[in-house]
Amino acid sequence: METTIRNKQVILKHYINGFPEESDLMIVTAPDTMELKVKPGSSTILVKNLFLSCDPYMGTFMREPDSGSSEVAVETLSLLDAFIPGKVTTLHTQTNTWLQLAIVVNAFVQPIAGVGVSEVIDSDDPCFAKGDFVWGIVDWEEYSTVNSFGRFKIDISINVPLSYYTGILSLTAYAGFFEICSPKKGEAVFVSAAAGAVGQLVGQFAKLMGCYVVGSAGSKQKVDLLLNKFGFDDAFNYKEEPDLDATLKRCLPQGIDIYFENVGGKMLDSVLMNMKVHGRIAVCGMISQYHTETQEGIKNLPVVVYKRIKMQGFLAFDFIDRFPKYLEFVLPYIKERKLVYVEDIVEGLENGPAALVGLFRGQNIGKQVLKIA
Numbered sequence: 001m002e003t004t005i006r007n008k009q010v011i012l013k014h015y016i017n018g019f020p021e022e023s024d025l026m027i028v029t030a031p032d033t034m035e036l037k038v039k040p041g042s043s044t045i046l047v048k049n050l051f052l053s054c055d056p057y058m059g060t061f062m063r064e065p066d067s068g069s070s071e072v073a074v075e076t077l078s079l080l081d082a083f084i085p086g087k088v089t090t091l092h093t094q095t096n097t098w099l100q101l102a103i104v105v106n107a108f109v110q111p112i113a114g115v116g117v118s119e120v121i122d123s124d125d126p127c128f129a130k131g132d133f134v135w136g137i138v139d140w141e142e143y144s145t146v147n148s149f150g151r152f153k154i155d156i157s158i159n160v161p162l163s164y165y166t167g168i169l170s171l172t173a174y175a176g177f178f179e180i181c182s183p184k185k186g187e188a189v190f191v192s193a194a195a196g197a198v199g200q201l202v203g204q205f206a207k208l209m210g211c212y213v214v215g216s217a218g219s220k221q222k223v224d225l226l227l228n229k230f231g232f233d234d235a236f237n238y239k240e241e242p243d244l245d246a247t248l249k250r251c252l253p254q255g256i257d258i259y260f261e262n263v264g265g266k267m268l269d270s271v272l273m274n275m276k277v278h279g280r281i282a283v284c285g286m287i288s289q290y291h292t293e294t295q296e297g298i299k300n301l302p303v304v305v306y307k308r309i310k311m312q313g314f315l316a317f318d319f320i321d322r323f324p325k326y327l328e329f330v331l332p333y334i335k336e337r338k339l340v341y342v343e344d345i346v347e348g349l350e351n352g353p354a355a356l357v358g359l360f361r362g363q364n365i366g367k368q369v370l371k372i373a
Helices: 056-062 069-076 162-166 172-180 199-208 220-228 244-251 265-274 316-335 349-360
Strands: 008-012 025-029 045-053 088-095 098-105 113-123 133-139 143-146 151-153 188-191 212-217 234-237 256-261 275-283 310-313 343-347 367-371
Touching: 008 349, 025 349, 045 133, 045 162, 056 349, 113 162, 133 143, 133 162, 162 367, 172 199, 172 256, 172 275, 172 316, 188 199, 199 212, 199 220, 199 256, 212 220, 220 234, 234 244, 244 265, 256 265, 265 275, 343 349, 349 367
Parallel strands: 188 212, 188 256, 212 234, 256 275, 275 310, 343 367
Antiparallel strands: 008 025, 045 113, 045 143, 045 367, 088 098, 113 133, 133 151
């Protein structure tokens, strides 16, 4: 095995306005070699990154920290900081008569970051040993030196794909649906962005609870997935529905008990008018608002008062202490194949920018994961 490497990383080229483009991100080679060994006394661990999670919230960290959503995200999600754009230097090197282009990034620049699954290569932390698999926040790069904070050891005896720790074994769907919404058998549940990483699980959890479940998605292919693979009772393509209020009344004529919110904007405004008294809304995300210059206002918010609606935003890490309880709940369903989980896996760090940007445009089917070759 190599003892030193030149680490490949994904960095943000510049702050963005509007939707991210693939050209806003780039693959670089770190300027200095990295020793594949931790320093004694550092209490750090060296990991080889295996899977990286592509998530909608990552787009908010591509905006300037003092501009709207990114500032809010940085203040509330302490495990991550806003991504730092970097200046790039281009070097030409001659090797075996071939002219190679090496792109290196200034040393102060950090790669973008998110949830990932990694293998421990070396450790100066007694809680982790070489060969352990871990999940948590990690930089988008081949190798990372990290501390134990926000890092969780994977029990390989569970015997599920490691990529599951970026999606189905994360707490988001479980925490929002069960901890916040407290579902009851027979209730009507609506899930927006229902074919995504979280929505597909919420819908299936609701069916397991005996609820009536409707989902929205952005293509015929995704609607078919909701109906024929995930077992939703009804579903619609929001892009083909000019009147969302009428659509919701058609699909859920008695009203909505639980709304799992992933979209925001016009969808949320229409849902509010169709909520039942004492309805519950778990606000997981608002992807429609992350990259707009002017965020849409919510006109129907007074309904929250009149109908005594509980509406709560949350982060999965708020419920990290429930992780053992969640495993007890979900693993039997996985092993008995009572849960269907769709992953959209892209291989190779060099394809990371395309995979992440494609997520913002709805090109993924299921959970978007980057596998580092």
